Amino acid sequence: MAQFIDRRLNSKGKSTVNRQRFLRRYKEQIKQSVANSVSKRSVTDIDSGEKISIPSRDVSEPFFHTIKGGKQERVHPGNDHFSRGDKVNRPQGGHGQGNGDGETSDSGEGEDEFIFHISKNEYLDLLFEDLALPNLQKNQLDKLVQYQTYRAGFVSDGVPSNLDVVRSLKGSIARRIAMTAGKKVLLAELEEKLLKLKNDTIDHQMEIIVLKNEIAELKKRITRVPFIDTFDLRFRNFENRPIPTSKAVMFCLMDVSGSMDQATKDVAKRFYILLYLFLTRSYKNVEVIYIRHHTQAKEVDEQEFFYSQETGGTIVSSALKLMQNIITERFPSNDWNIYAAQASDGDNWADDSPKCSELLHQQLLPIIRYFAYIEITQRQHQSLWEEYQQLSDIHPNFSIKHIREVRDIYPVFRELFDKNISKQKGVT
Amino acid sequence: MAKNNKSVPLSDGPDWTFALLEQYEQEIDRVAKYYGLKTYPNQIEVITAEQMMDAYASVGMPLNYTHWSFGKKFIQTEQNYRRGQMGLAYEIVINSEPCIAYLMEENTITMQALVIAHACYGHNSFFKNNYLFQTWTDAGSIIDYLLFAKNYLAKCELKYGVSAVEDIMDSCHALMSFGVDRYKRPQKISMQEERERQHDRETYLQSQVNDLWRTLPEAKLKDPEKNVRFPSEPQENLLYFIEKNAPLLEPWQRELVRIVRKVSQYFYPQKQTQVMNEGWACFWHYHILNHLYDEGKVTDRFIMEFLHSHTSVVAQPDYNSPNYSGINPYALGFNMFMDIKRVCQHPTEEDKRWLPDIAGKDWLETINFAMQNFKDESFISQFLSPKIIRDFKLFAIEDDEQEPHICISAIHDELGYQNIRDKLSAQYNLSNIEPNIQVYDVDVRGDRSLTLRYIPQNAIPLSKSSEAVLKHFHRLWGFGVKLEQLAEDNSISLLASCPEDLKQQTELAI
Numbered sequence: 001m002a003q004f005i006d007r008r009l010n011s012k013g014k015s016t017v018n019r020q021r022f023l024r025r026y027k028e029q030i031k032q033s034v035a036n037s038v039s040k041r042s043v044t045d046i047d048s049g050e051k052i053s054i055p056s057r058d059v060s061e062p063f064f065h066t067i068k069g070g071k072q073e074r075v076h077p078g079n080d081h082f083s084r085g086d087k088v089n090r091p092q093g094g095h096g097q098g099n100g101d102g103e104t105s106d107s108g109e110g111e112d113e114f115i116f117h118i119s120k121n122e123y124l125d126l127l128f129e130d131l132a133l134p135n136l137q138k139n140q141l142d143k144l145v146q147y148q149t150y151r152a153g154f155v156s157d158g159v160p161s162n163l164d165v166v167r168s169l170k171g172s173i174a175r176r177i178a179m180t181a182g183k184k185v186l187l188a189e190l191e192e193k194l195l196k197l198k199n200d201t202i203d204h205q206m207e208i209i210v211l212k213n214e215i216a217e218l219k220k221r222i223t224r225v226p227f228i229d230t231f232d233l234r235f236r237n238f239e240n241r242p243i244p245t246s247k248a249v250m251f252c253l254m255d256v257s258g259s260m261d262q263a264t265k266d267v268a269k270r271f272y273i274l275l276y277l278f279l280t281r282s283y284k285n286v287e288v289i290y291i292r293h294h295t296q297a298k299e300v301d302e303q304e305f306f307y308s309q310e311t312g313g314t315i316v317s318s319a320l321k322l323m324q325n326i327i328t329e330r331f332p333s334n335d336w337n338i339y340a341a342q343a344s345d346g347d348n349w350a351d352d353s354p355k356c357s358e359l360l361h362q363q364l365l366p367i368i369r370y371f372a373y374i375e376i377t378q379r380q381h382q383s384l385w386e387e388y389q390q391l392s393d394i395h396p397n398f399s400i401k402h403i404r405e406v407r408d409i410y411p412v413f414r415e416l417f418d419k420n421i422s423k424q425k426g427v428t
Numbered sequence: 429m430a431k432n433n434k435s436v437p438l439s440d441g442p443d444w445t446f447a448l449l450e451q452y453e454q455e456i457d458r459v460a461k462y463y464g465l466k467t468y469p470n471q472i473e474v475i476t477a478e479q480m481m482d483a484y485a486s487v488g489m490p491l492n493y494t495h496w497s498f499g500k501k502f503i504q505t506e507q508n509y510r511r512g513q514m515g516l517a518y519e520i521v522i523n524s525e526p527c528i529a530y531l532m533e534e535n536t537i538t539m540q541a542l543v544i545a546h547a548c549y550g551h552n553s554f555f556k557n558n559y560l561f562q563t564w565t566d567a568g569s570i571i572d573y574l575l576f577a578k579n580y581l582a583k584c585e586l587k588y589g590v591s592a593v594e595d596i597m598d599s600c601h602a603l604m605s606f607g608v609d610r611y612k613r614p615q616k617i618s619m620q621e622e623r624e625r626q627h628d629r630e631t632y633l634q635s636q637v638n639d640l641w642r643t644l645p646e647a648k649l650k651d652p653e654k655n656v657r658f659p660s661e662p663q664e665n666l667l668y669f670i671e672k673n674a675p676l677l678e679p680w681q682r683e684l685v686r687i688v689r690k691v692s693q694y695f696y697p698q699k700q701t702q703v704m705n706e707g708w709a710c711f712w713h714y715h716i717l718n719h720l721y722d723e724g725k726v727t728d729r730f731i732m733e734f735l736h737s738h739t740s741v742v743a744q745p746d747y748n749s750p751n752y753s754g755i756n757p758y759a760l761g762f763n764m765f766m767d768i769k770r771v772c773q774h775p776t777e778e779d780k781r782w783l784p785d786i787a788g789k790d791w792l793e794t795i796n797f798a799m800q801n802f803k804d805e806s807f808i809s810q811f812l813s814p815k816i817i818r819d820f821k822l823f824a825i826e827d828d829e830q831e832p833h834i835c836i837s838a839i840h841d842e843l844g845y846q847n848i849r850d851k852l853s854a855q856y857n858l859s860n861i862e863p864n865i866q867v868y869d870v871d872v873r874g875d876r877s878l879t880l881r882y883i884p885q886n887a888i889p890l891s892k893s894s895e896a897v898l899k900h901f902h903r904l905w906g907f908g909v910k911l912e913q914l915a916e917d918n919s920i921s922l923l924a925s926c927p928e929d930l931k932q933q934t935e936l937a938i
Contacts, residue, residue, distance in 0.1 A: 002450075002457070002469070002472050015481070018485060019503065024496070062896035062897045064605070064897050065890075066863050066891065067889055070828075071827070071828040073826050073851050074851075075851050076755075076825065077820040077822055078744075078747045079823040079840060080748070082836045082839055086836040088834050090834055115507070116503045116506075117507075
């Protein structure tokens with residue numbers, strides 16, 4: 001009578017398209033939420049999705065309905081002590097007193113936030129929508145490549161270790177067949193003739209001798225065909241193919257002199273987080289090198305980078321020099337995509353700034369992908385900014401931005417990597 | 429009598445297999461036939477929890493058009509389920525022919541049997557026989573219609589863009605509960621006809637609309653002073669009014685309005701028969717499974733597990749219990765059907781006075797009559813007996829905004845029975861629950877602005893969200909929309925308008 005159907009193996013993502021529609025519709029709010037969440041993460045934490053909350057007023061679906069008010073009658077069960085005509089105080093809350101503005105939502109959620117999770121991929125997609133790595137196309141193949149060896153058929157020339165025995169012997173058989181086939185046919189004919197003459201009643205002594213000589217000659221020629229010839233040899237061929245490297249290294253440079261307070265560092269940290277997340281979208285392995293400096297530069301770990309305080313003056317070029325050393329030692333620029341982000345409050349010894357500019361112009365900028373400098377300060381720009389500004393006019397892979405407050409970070413980051421303006425120079 | 433045909437009980441699991449499910453289904457079917465239940469053929473589908481959430485998201489239907497609100501629903505359901513705030517239903521049953529029921533794979537065999545009896549025989553027979561469902565829905569064509577709707581929407585999205593379709597659908601959803609003909613019987617719909625007629629309808633409707641605004645010479649000949657009302661009578665079916673009369677809608681937009689209206693119409697009977705539907709299904713799972721137990725077909729362990737679930741389903745928490753969230757339709761419905769059976773079999777003096785028509789009659793015939801010819805509102809006003817009122821200890825409270833206190837207006841005593849019966853019935857009257865809003869007037873000769881009129885009952889105000897709904901109405905109508913309220917003293921006040929300056933204009937005019 002009834003028909004049973006096992007639907008358990010059917011696909012379960014029937015609502016996926018509706019979910020996508022929902023995300024599409026609330027993209028603005030979700031993006032806002034994503035942008036806010038960036039600050040709460042550690043630099044390299046990219047494995048988790050994100051909790052998104054949207055004010056439920058935005059996702060509510062309005063409909064005509066009535067609210068508490070006027071004269072209403074309700075029937076309830078479980079009378080325990082009431083008699084007719086009893087007067088009771090209005091219960092507060094409990095019995096669904098209207099919220100005044102009438103937002104007694106049917107789902108019982110009231111004005112709560114509508115909170116849900118998005119997956120890691122959805123999170124990153126939203127975070128970096130419309131952003132692209134600058135200059136990636138331009139010099140991808142001529143510079144930042146790795147080679148991978150791959151098989152490229154067979155050649156007749158090569159070193160003995162690459163000899164392909166099977167193919168060589170195949171060639172040998174083919175050659176031998178080709179070179180002896182005609183002779184063998186002739187040989188068979190002669191032998192047949194010889195047999196005929198031998199069996200004939202009449203004696204053919206002379207002819208037999210001639211034939212035997214011919215046969216001996218033919219056999220000789222056949223055996224003279226060599227078993228293997230250099231012509232037969234086949235070697236496996238290998239070629240190198242350039243592949244874009246998937247390795248990237250990101251240098252975080254930060255000034256930790258006394259003038260950088262924790263709040264400024266925090267701003268810088270958020271910027272680094274964004275850059276790291278962004279790079280992991282494009283590269284398989286991203287290494288992060290933290291270089292902090294005051295008058296001297298030092299390579300440190302993340303904890304020390306962000307949270308240790310040192311005092312002293314500021315010599316930015318020390319950090320750039322260290323960076324250059326690290327690159328030559330550990331990250332040859334033809335193997336690694338090199339990115340650098342420098343954060344500073346703009347303080348520098350006045351006579352060091354031209355040195356920095358020189359260093360970048362001559363040594364660093366030609367070999368690295370992108371150098372972003374952000375200045376986090378409320379004050380006037382100083383000599384470093386001026387120098388850098390000149391540089392940014394010459395080098396398209398160098399850009400500088402000015403951040404005043406925490407909320408500037410994300411917009412500035414977007415500006416730096418915006419697909420549409422990545423061709424232009426980043427000038428504030 | 430059970431002793432006579434001693435039989436080997438069916439396995440009580442707790443795990444189920446398809447073979448075992450079929451055995452149970454056959455036994456349940458046999459008992460259902462014995463009691464004369466008429467049903468659509470059953471199609472029972474076993475699904476996983478995720479699939480159940482998918483089904484939740486598309487209002488229980490196996491397929492539906494694409495809309496973000498279903499995605500929102502899915503996210504909510506998933507969240508609540510993950511956090512353990514909500515269990516999923518054991519089953520979902522769809523009013524279609526064949527009647528599709530979803531069973532969750534997590535259920536034990538007892539639960540599966542309970543669900544088969546409840547959904548595939550209880551709800552199913554209700555869908556087939558209740559007059560509201562017979563009149564308002566066409567079980568045979570709903571799946572086809574939803575398929576048509578889904579494809580049509582997809583086609584429109586390709587042609588006019590996702591956002592354009594979404595805008596119209598949002599607006600329609602806002603007015604969805606006002607897309608129902610309450611009195612006129614709707615026409616049957618079928619996929620085939622729908623597709624064939626849809627094109628004709630597009631062109632025809634468009635011509636009709638144009639006609640409405642046509643300024644032909646004859647119009648000028650008429651007496652300009654004579655004010656022709658349009659619509660001639662207030663219209664309660666707002667979506668229907670828009671579909672037929674909104675001047676600026678494109679033909680495909682009209683079709684979308686129509687789709688939402690049709691779906692709304694399909695769900696309309698379910699809103700009005702919650703108590704009866706659930707009560708009926710509980711009544712039958714209770715009877716069928718007990719019958720199987722009496723025959724020795726199911727084990728003690730089975731029936732104990734069943735009774736445990738059954739009692740928790742039909743439990744009614746008291747008003748002061750933390751679990752209280754209104755009257756449990758399962759509890760009220762189940763007890764009322766049981767009570768009707770009791771009144772038929774063992775009527776008391778009181779019953780003979782209160783329910784003279786059914787006291788002492790054949791119980792099967794009586795409950796079938798009750799199931800077929802009533803909806804919640806009329807069912808309660810007809811069959812709520814004093815015994816039920818006493819059992820539930822029902823009491824009515826009156827909450828008048830004007831008074832400092834709320835007042836207990838009736839309790840479960842001789843004086844209160846009739847009162848409570850009326851009040852409970854009114855509580856299930858859809859026209860009391862949903863605000864009475866009608867299209868009152870269209871300024872055909874002027875700026876084409878439309879006036880909606882809200883007629884409150886007992887001065888119950890309308891929610892502020894009406895302003896947002898009005899914006900949606902405005903999008904569909906294309907010209908100014910006003911919402912006014914007709915108070916008890918016949919004074920008219922403007923509640924909202926869209927666009928906003930329409931309000932000012934009116935005020936200036938006054």
